[in-house]
Amino acid sequence: MKGDRYAYFPGCSQKGTAVEYGISSRKVAEALGVELVEIEDWSCCGATPAHTVDRLLSGALAARNLATAEKMGLATLVTPCPACLVASKNALELAQDDESLKELNELLDLPFKAEIQAKSLLQIIFEEVGVDALAQKVKKPLKGMRLAPYYGCLLTRPPERAQFDDPENPISIDRILEALGAEVPDFPFKTECCGAAFGLPKRDMVLTLSGKILDMAQQIGADGIVLACSLCQQNLDLRQGQINSHLGTNFEIPIFYITQMIGLAFGFSSKEMGLDRHAVHPDKLLKKWEEKLKE
Amino acid sequence: MEILDLASIDRDFIKAVEEESGQDISLCYQCGNCTAGCPYAFAFDIPVHQIMRLIQVGQKEEVLRSHAIWLCATCETCTTRCPRNIDVARVMDTLRIMARREGMVSEAGIRRFHDDFLDSVKRHGRVYEVGLLLKYNLQSGRPFADAELGPKLLGKGKLHYFPENIKGVGAVKEIFERFAKKRGL
Numbered sequence: 147m148k149g150d151r152y153a154y155f156p157g158c159s160q161k162g163t164a165v166e167y168g169i170s171s172r173k174v175a176e177a178l179g180v181e182l183v184e185i186e187d188w189s190c191c192g193a194t195p196a197h198t199v200d201r202l203l204s205g206a207l208a209a210r211n212l213a214t215a216e217k218m219g220l221a222t223l224v225t226p227c228p229a230c231l232v233a234s235k236n237a238l239e240l241a242q243d244d245e246s247l248k249e250l251n252e253l254l255d256l257p258f259k260a261e262i263q264a265k266s267l268l269q270i271i272f273e274e275v276g277v278d279a280l281a282q283k284v285k286k287p288l289k290g291m292r293l294a295p296y297y298g299c300l301l302t303r304p305p306e307r308a309q310f311d312d313p314e315n316p317i318s319i320d321r322i323l324e325a326l327g328a329e330v331p332d333f334p335f336k337t338e339c340c341g342a343a344f345g346l347p348k349r350d351m352v353l354t355l356s357g358k359i360l361d362m363a364q365q366i367g368a369d370g371i372v373l374a375c376s377l378c379q380q381n382l383d384l385r386q387g388q389i390n391s392h393l394g395t396n397f398e399i400p401i402f403y404i405t406q407m408i409g410l411a412f413g414f415s416s417k418e419m420g421l422d423r424h425a426v427h428p429d430k431l432l433k434k435w436e437e438k439l440k441e
Numbered sequence: 442m443e444i445l446d447l448a449s450i451d452r453d454f455i456k457a458v459e460e461e462s463g464q465d466i467s468l469c470y471q472c473g474n475c476t477a478g479c480p481y482a483f484a485f486d487i488p489v490h491q492i493m494r495l496i497q498v499g500q501k502e503e504v505l506r507s508h509a510i511w512l513c514a515t516c517e518t519c520t521t522r523c524p525r526n527i528d529v530a531r532v533m534d535t536l537r538i539m540a541r542r543e544g545m546v547s548e549a550g551i552r553r554f555h556d557d558f559l560d561s562v563k564r565h566g567r568v569y570e571v572g573l574l575l576k577y578n579l580q581s582g583r584p585f586a587d588a589e590l591g592p593k594l595l596g597k598g599k600l601h602y603f604p605e606n607i608k609g610v611g612a613v614k615e616i617f618e619r620f621a622k623k624r625g626l
Contacts, residue, residue: 189562253623348551
């Protein structure tokens with residue numbers, strides 16, 4: 147609800163390779179009147195590696211942050227990162243069992259009640275703020291920008307856990323972009339996997355999978371791809387040069403976070419939204435857009 | 442078709458997978474939906490639906506030594522589409538955990554990446570990306586992998602040369618230590 151205070155969990159990548167996701171998330175939330183209270187001294191949620199070692203360890207790493215948020219008196223943890231979201235939801239699911247909740251508490255140094263809930267920032271923006279309220283705040287509509295909405299895997303899957311949007315044909319990013327004034331084509335690969343966390347150990351496979359997504363975006367004539375996951379962004383943007391060498395392509399497709407596009411439409415500058423921090427520079431598209439706005 | 446000797450069916454293994462994953466493996470009727478939707482199927486040595494079948498017939502060694510269980514990216518497509526409501530991704534996770542325990546890991550590189558990641562969390566409370574990259578590359582004997590990404594990150598505030606520990610780094614370390622003690626590691 148508007149005016150609610152949320153426990154904000156940025157996640158490790160928002161301090162590093164996805165710094166612009168964190169910056170744009172905070173600015174857009176503020177502009178929308180969504181109060182994000184950063185969880186004090188938060189730690190890593192364990193991400194993918196922890197759950198391949200042990201479900202209890204993974205649960206405890208995520209639960210430390212959930213417990214801190216509960217101690218701060220906040221009812222909902224909000225994170226921009228789908229992997230952090232899944233880790234938090236898994237911990238809450240594990241804690242439904244009394245015996246597991248007891249085990250989690252044995253590993254933690256503060257009490258975990260598992261009464262908090264976890265949502266993605268995208269879900270808060272889409273469901274609690276709503277596209278109508280977003281449209282009202284648009285100062286510079288994304289006129290003339292043809293943007294492919296890309297969700298990746300974890301945001302909506304599996305549906306019982308995600309409790310958000312549709313697992314096969316999600317539409318939240320589509321609707322948000324439309325409200326911002328962009329042209330949103332049907333993107334057949336909107337839920338295909340980018341290759342996930344295997345960038346270091348299995349790079350070629352990530353390049354192959356991410357390459358297919360870029361290729362489809364190019365085929366439908368998209369000016370850019372808009373997503374809500376820092377790992378997807380890293381695979382598609384930072385590794386786009388590697389993809390080109392690997393596949394013999396010459397993609398030059400800017401990859402945006404949804405919060406950056408909301409911010410641009412709200413009138414924030416491209417620098418304020420951290421667009422200068424991307425590997426593939428969106429300058430050409432931004433110039434085309436500025437000219438379109440003057441028409 | 443491969444013909445199995447009845448004696449090769451490891452019933453304890455079937456039971457262990459079912460208990461640890463909380464899934465009824467016998468429900469799988471081999472429709473192949475999981476394999477059809479799996480983005481990594483092209484790289485799997487054993488497709489997902491066959492992994493499920495091999496569990497049903499108790500082929501512990503073949504399942505736990507497969508590369509497939511490590512190449513699963515946990516994208517949850519299989520779980521989402523299973524008409525028998527089996528959480529297939531959870532089964533794959535369980536198999537990785539068992540393969541570690543039994544010393545049957547076929548993808549040492551992926552396991553090491555996971556271990557290095559968690560080691561970084563244990564040391565600093567959060568993942569220190571540069572440290573993780575360097576450590577992983579050095580151990581893999583290819584120190585300059587991804588070096589060309591440096592210029593794309595440098596000067597953009599996206600690389601930190603030195604780790605920054607959180608205040609509660611001790612508390613995070615204790616989670617790992619209590620966990621190790623509980624599991625007798």
